[in-house]
Amino acid sequence: MTKLDPRALRDAFGSFMTGVTVVTACAPDGTAIGFTANSFTSVSLDPPMLLVCPGKFLSTFEAFSCCQHFAVNILAEDQQDISNTFARRGEDRFASVAHTRNHRGVPLIEGALASFSCISRQCLPAGDHAILLGEVEEFQHGDGRGLGYFRGQYFSLGLERSALDPGAKVVTCGVILEIGGRVLLEKTDKGFRPPQVNLNDHSLLRQSLIDAMARQGISVKLGPAYSVFDDAGNRTHCAYFLATGSVNAAPENLHGIALKELAGLDYASPAIAQMMTRYMHEQRTGDFSLYLGSTDRGDVHKFALGD
Numbered sequence: 001m002t003k004l005d006p007r008a009l010r011d012a013f014g015s016f017m018t019g020v021t022v023v024t025a026c027a028p029d030g031t032a033i034g035f036t037a038n039s040f041t042s043v044s045l046d047p048p049m050l051l052v053c054p055g056k057f058l059s060t061f062e063a064f065s066c067c068q069h070f071a072v073n074i075l076a077e078d079q080q081d082i083s084n085t086f087a088r089r090g091e092d093r094f095a096s097v098a099h100t101r102n103h104r105g106v107p108l109i110e111g112a113l114a115s116f117s118c119i120s121r122q123c124l125p126a127g128d129h130a131i132l133l134g135e136v137e138e139f140q141h142g143d144g145r146g147l148g149y150f151r152g153q154y155f156s157l158g159l160e161r162s163a164l165d166p167g168a169k170v171v172t173c174g175v176i177l178e179i180g181g182r183v184l185l186e187k188t189d190k191g192f193r194p195p196q197v198n199l200n201d202h203s204l205l206r207q208s209l210i211d212a213m214a215r216q217g218i219s220v221k222l223g224p225a226y227s228v229f230d231d232a233g234n235r236t237h238c239a240y241f242l243a244t245g246s247v248n249a250a251p252e253n254l255h256g257i258a259l260k261e262l263a264g265l266d267y268a269s270p271a272i273a274q275m276m277t278r279y280m281h282e283q284r285t286g287d288f289s290l291y292l293g294s295t296d297r298g299d300v301h302k303f304a305l306g307d
Helices: 006-013 061-066 080-087 157-164 205-215 259-264 270-285
Strands: 021-026 032-037 040-045 048-052 069-074 099-101 107-109 114-126 129-141 147-150 153-156 170-179 182-188 191-193 196-199 218-231 236-247 254-258 288-294 298-303
Touching: 021 061, 021 080, 021 107, 032 061, 032 080, 048 069, 048 114, 061 114, 061 129, 069 107, 069 129, 107 114, 153 218, 170 205, 170 218, 170 270, 182 259, 182 270, 191 270, 196 205, 205 218, 205 236, 218 270, 254 259, 259 270, 270 288
Parallel strands: 170 236, 218 288
Antiparallel strands: 021 032, 021 069, 040 048, 048 129, 069 114, 099 107, 114 129, 147 153, 170 182, 170 196, 182 191, 182 254, 218 236, 288 298
């Protein structure tokens, strides 16, 4: 067989949108262990069964492959920090995460959208992972939305819908696109702003934005929403997305601005100035967040980019 490119294959697998879980158990000495996983599948209702796939690279792989009981905790959309905690190595993950124990002593993450306590039924080798099959003996679940994962990025249906299903008649949509260390900005009479368009029909907002950028000679792949706010003065709902892409034949008023120069520019509005200043700082730290609110006030919600 032709050898497949592992990175390309991983990217292709990442095209499947999943939820995010934390799988927990106890080591033979009783120590609580856990890892973040999106390889979770419900298998059967009668008997009630599910599976997860621990990787052999885990320091706790042997403990999970031999455990008698484990639990799967489906994370809520505001539990990104917990997902990141259990994805990191070399720390006491449970020290900073609120949890309880089920009647088997297995940790359950507090605030999870759902938790399934399982009896281990079989652990099958599967390449660089294993398939851990469990029979659900008890579960709990609540209302809310789950944390999503797509192409190496977290997403939230609740937060995304704030951008994709606005009530305003006119939606201004734009992209924050960095190419070769330079951010693409449009120069207007009022100042600089990201490439943007006004959409009257926002039923397919993302695709409409992609198509509109293509007509301007900009090929983009949209990432998560980055700044979503209402401009009451203009009766406009604004949604700006992080994006990757390339420029083919862009108009002359589009300029590539170095990251360090973003703070010194005159922008088309105070809201755009605040957004671009935030982007400049967050790009340097890699600690990104989504702003939701109005031009005057709002909240930020952290998310992660990349693997």
